[in-house]
Structures are given as C-alpha cells and as structure tokens.
Amino acid sequence: MDTVTSRSTHITTQRKTTATMCQHQPPCPTADSADREAAHPVAHFPEQGWSLLCNGVLLFEDTGELLPDGEIIAPHRPLDSRSITTAA
Numbered sequence: 750m751d752t753v754t755s756r757s758t759h760i761t762t763q764r765k766t767t768a769t770m771c772q773h774q775p776p777c778p779t780a781d782s783a784d785r786e787a788a789h790p791v792a793h794f795p796e797q798g799w800s801l802l803c804n805g806v807l808l809f810e811d812t813g814e815l816l817p818d819g820e821i822i823a824p825h826r827p828l829d830s831r832s833i834t835t836a837a
C-alpha cells in the first residue's frame with residue numbers, strides 16, 4: 750500500500766504572527782493596534798525612506814505603512830497644501 754498522505758506532516762514552519770519579539774518595557778503596541786506607530790524603531794533606513802518598527806511594521810517617511818501580514822496602510826500625513834510637490 751502506498752499512501753500519498755504520509756508526507757503531509759513535514760511542513761510546519763510557516764507561522765503567521767511571529768514578528769513580536771518585543772523586549773521593551775512597557776511592551777510596544779502590536780501591529781494590529783491603532784497605536785502601532787508608537788513602537789520602537791529597530792532599524793532605520795533614511796536613505797530608503799523607511800523604518801522597521803519593533804512590532805514588525807514598516808513605517809515609510811510619507812507615513813505610509815506596511816504591516817507584517819502584508820496589509821498596506823495609505824499615507825496619512827496631515828493636510829498641508831504647501832507640501833504638495835508638483836513633480837512635472
């Protein structure tokens with residue numbers, strides 16, 4: 750008897766929410782919290798315009814965000830007509 754299902758127990762390494770390795774006190778807000786931008790930055794790449802926060806959120810300098818689960822938060826900078834750049 751050959752069983753095709755015998756290999757299915759091999760793949761168990763893909764977990765969804767493992768980005769929280771926070772060791773700060775008090776702990777940083779989680780990525781799904783409204784407060785997520787208050788997490789400590791753990792990596793900063795000003796030349797590329799983004800920071801990696803402790804909770805796994807990528808925070809871009811235009812205030813856009815990329816969450817650990819792949820969700821994209823649109824930039825929510827304050828309305829200021831002077832900051833509109835006319836690139837053309």
Ligand SMILES: [Zn+2]
Pocket residue numbers: 770771772773776777788789803804
């Ligand atoms: Zn933290």
